[in-house]
Amino acid sequence: MFKAIVSAETLKTALDSVSVLVDECKIHLNEDGISIRAVDPANVGMVDLSLDATAFESYEADGGLIGVNLTRLEDIAGMADSGQLIELELDEETRKLHIQIDGLEYTLALIDPDSIRQEPDIPDLDLPAEVVIEGKDIDRAVKAADMVSDHIALGVDATDDQFYVQAAGDTDDVHLELDDGDLIDLQSGDAESLFSLDYLKDMNKAIANDGEVTMELGEEFPVKLHFEIAEGSGNVTFMLAPRIQSD
Amino acid sequence: MFKAIVSAETLKTALDSVSVLVDECKIHLNEDGISIRAVDPANVGMVDLSLDATAFESYEADGGLIGVNLTRLEDIAGMADSGQLIELELDEETRKLHIQIDGLEYTLALIDPDSIRQEPDIPDLDLPAEVVIEGKDIDRAVKAADMVSDHIALGVDATDDQFYVQAAGDTDDVHLELDDGDLIDLQSGDAESLFSLDYLKDMNKAIANDGEVTMELGEEFPVKLHFEIAEGSGNVTFMLAPRIQSD
Amino acid sequence: MFKAIVSAETLKTALDSVSVLVDECKIHLNEDGISIRAVDPANVGMVDLSLDATAFESYEADGGLIGVNLTRLEDIAGMADSGQLIELELDEETRKLHIQIDGLEYTLALIDPDSIRQEPDIPDLDLPAEVVIEGKDIDRAVKAADMVSDHIALGVDATDDQFYVQAAGDTDDVHLELDDGDLIDLQSGDAESLFSLDYLKDMNKAIANDGEVTMELGEEFPVKLHFEIAEGSGNVTFMLAPRIQSD
Known part of the structure; x- marks a missing residue:
């Protein structure tokens, strides 16, 4: 189960930080917010993003995992003005994400998470x-x-x-x-x-x-x-x- | 005879609605305003435009027909700021259109109307x-x-x-x-x-x-x-x- | 010896007037300001620029001559906001120009002036x-x-x-x-x-x-x-x- 409302600006900012490295990613739909970890194909750059439930206007999730085409999701978010709200709702059966922006509904086909590059472990480094x-x-x-x-x-x-x-x-x-x-x-x-x-x-x-x-x-x-x-x-x-x- | 003064903004808006479908068109220089009908080469999209004499700062015409290169006419209108006035005057002998913008005179060669695709009849449809x-x-x-x-x-x-x-x-x-x-x-x-x-x-x-x-x-x-x-x-x-x- | 501070806007404006004709030029570092003369490769267009010491926030020079890649120097100046100051200092030994913009130092290799097209003599013409x-x-x-x-x-x-x-x-x-x-x-x-x-x-x-x-x-x-x-x-x-x- 995943159902959330978020400002276009917040969603765009969050997606941008991942899309600079990868085109597809896994999104963890945790109870307390979403999280994404990704590494670029050459294993040189990694990103670890968390966006708390408090960043959303409303947020409900129970720990699922989805795979998304980031470029596509950014294009969709780009249709909204910065101040507009974006509603996201996962259809578990069809594995599609329903995205609503002021009455406009976009149905986004998800990607099988297993087909997406494995998430990196970002090491703890004791840097001087x-x-x-x-x-x-x-x-x-x-x-x-x-x-x-x-x-x-x-x-x-x-x-x-x-x-x-x-x-x-x-x-x-x-x-x-x-x-x-x-x-x-x-x-x-x-x-x-x-x-x-x-x-x-x-x-x-x-x-x-x-x-x-x-x-x-x-x-x-x-x-x-x-x-x-x-x-x-x-x-x-x-x-x-x-x-x-x-x- | 055709002699008119129109704001750059009005002329650009009118031309835009036709140029999205065709590059050349016939313009009817009616006594009470100009009118244009055009259909795209594939006969899929049609436009019917009328711009009344009241849309002009001044307007005189007696029913002529001219053929124009719309792209070119839009480029010329584009040289004017939105608030500027554009003076149009037809030279019947040379079949050229004299276009003045704040002292700058552009002489536009017209196109033989017979060489332009026939104007469409836009049907009356009783749509539900x-x-x-x-x-x-x-x-x-x-x-x-x-x-x-x-x-x-x-x-x-x-x-x-x-x-x-x-x-x-x-x-x-x-x-x-x-x-x-x-x-x-x-x-x-x-x-x-x-x-x-x-x-x-x-x-x-x-x-x-x-x-x-x-x-x-x-x-x-x-x-x-x-x-x-x-x-x-x-x-x-x-x-x-x-x-x-x-x- | 050459050491000067100038607003980014002034430097950009001055360089623009030369770079529209040539990519490289000689700059005379006179005691009372800089001067540039250049002619395009086809000998059709010439430029003669002087920028007085008073155009600079501070200016010290003793008559040297440097050769610069204008495109590069414009790119560097372009990193500064219009209101920012640009510090220029010539290192006579290394023949490099040190350019500082708010703590950022760019070291620009100069070009041998003898390798740059000869400066034109811009004739006095008694035009009617x-x-x-x-x-x-x-x-x-x-x-x-x-x-x-x-x-x-x-x-x-x-x-x-x-x-x-x-x-x-x-x-x-x-x-x-x-x-x-x-x-x-x-x-x-x-x-x-x-x-x-x-x-x-x-x-x-x-x-x-x-x-x-x-x-x-x-x-x-x-x-x-x-x-x-x-x-x-x-x-x-x-x-x-x-x-x-x-x-």
């Missing part, structure tokens, strides 16, 4: 550095790095208490340093890892410019990005595997 | 159902249907006094029901016909979201869409032939 | 007619002419004291006449020359719609377009060679 940064600074860094390279180094310099971003191109370089004053918070510890810019660009699309992102970093370790959605009623964690640094 | 609906509801229905199918069924259920839209795709369906309360008016009578979505999408482009559309429907009959333009000084009728429903 | 015209009128004329032709004639009729624009297509024509009342100023003298519309369209991109342009014209002579940027702290001159008129 943690940075709390504004979404717009990630946006600036990613866009600037993209002008010169396919890779981006994210690091923390424990001596200077600075978070830095570095991208080295064939002729040009991009460098950004943010200290205590520029950051929302910094738990210093030496860290530097190199990442594929393509993945970080995709993840950046799901991060609001005026949002806060907690970034955990290590030495040649994955980076974890945590941020809230739906005014705190939802949480997103991205994890991105590092590239080997060739010096 | 009539729905008066907001433009934005047509827009929603067409866009939603377009996500799942190439066809769209429009119908009226006389028992429930409801107008409905139905589109069936390979896996997904779209359904919209509007009753008395959702519609501006409903003259009930059983009706259902299937239409090509491509044509309805084109016609929808010419319908203002905040406008009222009167829709006449029958059982496997053409649909007629009537709406006003230029604050009531102009009328547009679209007629769209049905597709055979295969069950 | 001079028109001072609003940028938006140039914009209208160029866009209208572009609908019918690849060429545009610019002329002054000394008898009627009128500036005119004429474009003749295969079937359609565009004509614009502006007299004393429409122009900001007119120093009359017979003049008419034909120009490539592609070049004039590019130059038009660098002209603000609400700006004033002084246009010098002759009989089958180049046209010169002068306008100010950066609230008068910068000057741009375009010179465009005429096409031979075939009658």
Whole structure:
């Protein structure tokens, strides 16, 4: 059983954070909210999303699991204005999701969850550095790095208490340093890892410019990005595997 | 003789309703206003437009007929801001239309009307159902249907006094029901016909979201869409032939 | 030595006026401001730009010369919001330009000035007619002419004291006449020359719609377009060679 009403804006924001990595996903319809875990085909980027029942106008579920075409579901949600409500109801027999937007009913065929790539286990990593940064600074860094390279180094310099971003191109370089004053918070510890810019660009699309992102970093370790959605009623964690640094 | 001044907005709106179906058309320069009838090359969609002399700032004509390249005329009108006035004057000798926008003069070569597809006779149909609906509801229905199918069924259920839209795709369906309360008016009578979505999408482009559309429907009959333009000084009728429903 | 701070808007405006003609250019870092002269590969369009030290928030230079990839420099400037400041500093040893935007540092490799096309000498021409015209009128004329032709004639009729624009297509024509009342100023003298519309369209991109342009014209002579940027702290001159008129 699954029956819920949610604002178009909240649904779109939640789906966006997953669709930047995968086209299809499994959605857990838990009693206290929905959750999604997914990993991209190359096993480089992972997402863990939870959207609590409190993010919905109304919410009833008893623990089912559905498989959905995310692109299609986003297109449907895109028909609604931001302020409009979207009603979702699962028909257990036909395995279809009924989606209502102001009288318009869309019947979405679900996908067999077993046909969707297995959900990843997102490991607990005890990373030495943690940075709390504004979404717009990630946006600036990613866009600037993209002008010169396919890779981006994210690091923390424990001596200077600075978070830095570095991208080295064939002729040009991009460098950004943010200290205590520029950051929302910094738990210093030496860290530097190199990442594929393509993945970080995709993840950046799901991060609001005026949002806060907690970034955990290590030495040649994955980076974890945590941020809230739906005014705190939802949480997103991205994890991105590092590239080997060739010096 | 033809000499007229019209606001860019009015001219663009009028031309739009014809150009969604054809690239060239004949324009009747009647004493009391202009009129255009046209049918698309496949004989599926027809338009009948009249724009009264009262829609113009000034208007003089004595019953001539000209052939115009609509795409070109729309591009010219597009150079004017919405509030600007466009002066039109026919040079009978050279068969050119002089178009002035704030000192800028464009001389448009006309097309021999005999080289343009014959104007259709739009038949009087005594259709059993009539729905008066907001433009934005047509827009929603067409866009939603377009996500799942190439066809769209429009119908009226006389028992429930409801107008409905139905589109069936390979896996997904779209359904919209509007009753008395959702519609501006409903003259009930059983009706259902299937239409090509491509044509309805084109016609929808010419319908203002905040406008009222009167829709006449029958059982496997053409649909007629009537709406006003230029604050009531102009009328547009679209007629769209049905597709055979295969069950 | 070169070290300067300038608003993103001023830098973008200045670079735009050169990048419409060339992708790379030499920049003279004079004591009293920067200057650029460039000619397009076909030797048809030239630009002469000066941006005084007063256009900068701070400015120090001692007469150096650098070669830059304009497209790249514009992309970098494009990362800044209009109101943001851009810091420029030349590293003489590495021949790199350090560009800072709110903590983000971009290191731009410079180009050997000797590898860039030679700077043109923009000749003094004693042209018989001079028109001072609003940028938006140039914009209208160029866009209208572009609908019918690849060429545009610019002329002054000394008898009627009128500036005119004429474009003749295969079937359609565009004509614009502006007299004393429409122009900001007119120093009359017979003049008419034909120009490539592609070049004039590019130059038009660098002209603000609400700006004033002084246009010098002759009989089958180049046209010169002068306008100010950066609230008068910068000057741009375009010179465009005429096409031979075939009658």
